[in-house]
């Protein structure tokens with residue numbers, strides 16, 4: 610797209626913008642931290658879904674990326690992100706034989722160990738092993754250990770599965786991941802302890818554990834410095850989604866700070882009421898499953914923060930309501946373009962074909978959101 614050099618004010622709206630300086634600042638902060646404390650970073654690409662962002666992160670020092678879905682891995686690896694020593698780790702379990710065949714096929718075509726997957730059930734392990742045997746390759750796997758979603762219970766059940774996996778001829782057991790969710794420090798510490806204790810039990814059973822992964826944006830410091838965690842898997846730090854950049858959403862309890870680099874450019878299309886304005890970006894572009902869910906948490910006009918009282922979404926509209934006689938409301942006018950910060954970056958990104966990359970108000974590039982809408 611021949612957008613480079615245009616001012617963002619020239620864009621048709623709604624449009625998803627990425628502020629390059631803030632985005633680079635976020636990456637720099639994460640990798641400065643990881644290098645200082647000596648922990649690996651494998652960012653979760655389900656958040657940002659763009660091959661260009663994967664490449665930026667790998668250049669910054671990422672081990673590779675995680676994806677939630679096989680189909681996300683599929684388009685990203687076909688976009689050329691698997692150069693050098695990088696690999697992709699799929700964090701969601703597979704039960705469908707066609708998908709398992711596809712997974713093993715990547716290792717046939719791209720090389721062994723380039724696409725790893727997660728397991729929490731011996732039936733999945735056996736299906737993958739059979740497929741790998743037929744292809745004559747070894748499939749690298751890790752166990753997902755549960756902190757409330759999929760995954761084996763911590764402790765002996767995880768060790769038992771690791772022992773069974775280690776006996777399968779065409780699987781290579783690489784380790785475990787125990788994603789602790791964006792929780793407070795105390796809970797993160799408890800969950801990390803369960804993850805690391807379980808990894809140690811597997812080692813004591815004579816099975817080497819190379820990868821012990823956990824951590825989200827909201828817990829990257831506490832998890833990244835926890836002894837025994839070898840890599841962290843944050844995703845939304847690249848966008849710093851949340852008011853004033855509060856890491857994951859706006860509930861982060863761990864004083865995590867990243868800058869809001871992601872915004873939805875939207876036009877004020879109606880100013881007929883004194884205490885509200887209506888823009889052209891609704892729940893469909895914020896990525897909300899229902900109207901009203903995932904409203905913007907911040908608004909900026911001409912780079913200045915606009916204090917609104919409430920934001921509500923319907924499918925194609927965002928209504929910003931203001932307090933009586935609000936000075937900020939008076940600054941807004943019909944036809945004006947304003948930036949709205951989504952409170953859930955992952956679902957917002959998934960709705961758009963492109964990220965418009967902006968530096969100092971001018972468009973530098975357009976990055977396709979390569980893995981948007983990839984659900985299988």
Ligand SMILES: Cc1ncc(COP(=O)(O)O)c(C=O)c1O
Pocket residue numbers: 653656700788791824825826827842843844845846857
């Ligand atoms: C397994 C797993 N790891 C890592 C993450 C990244 O979390 P965040 O985007 O909060 O950094 C997620 C997010 O849901 C996840 O499901």
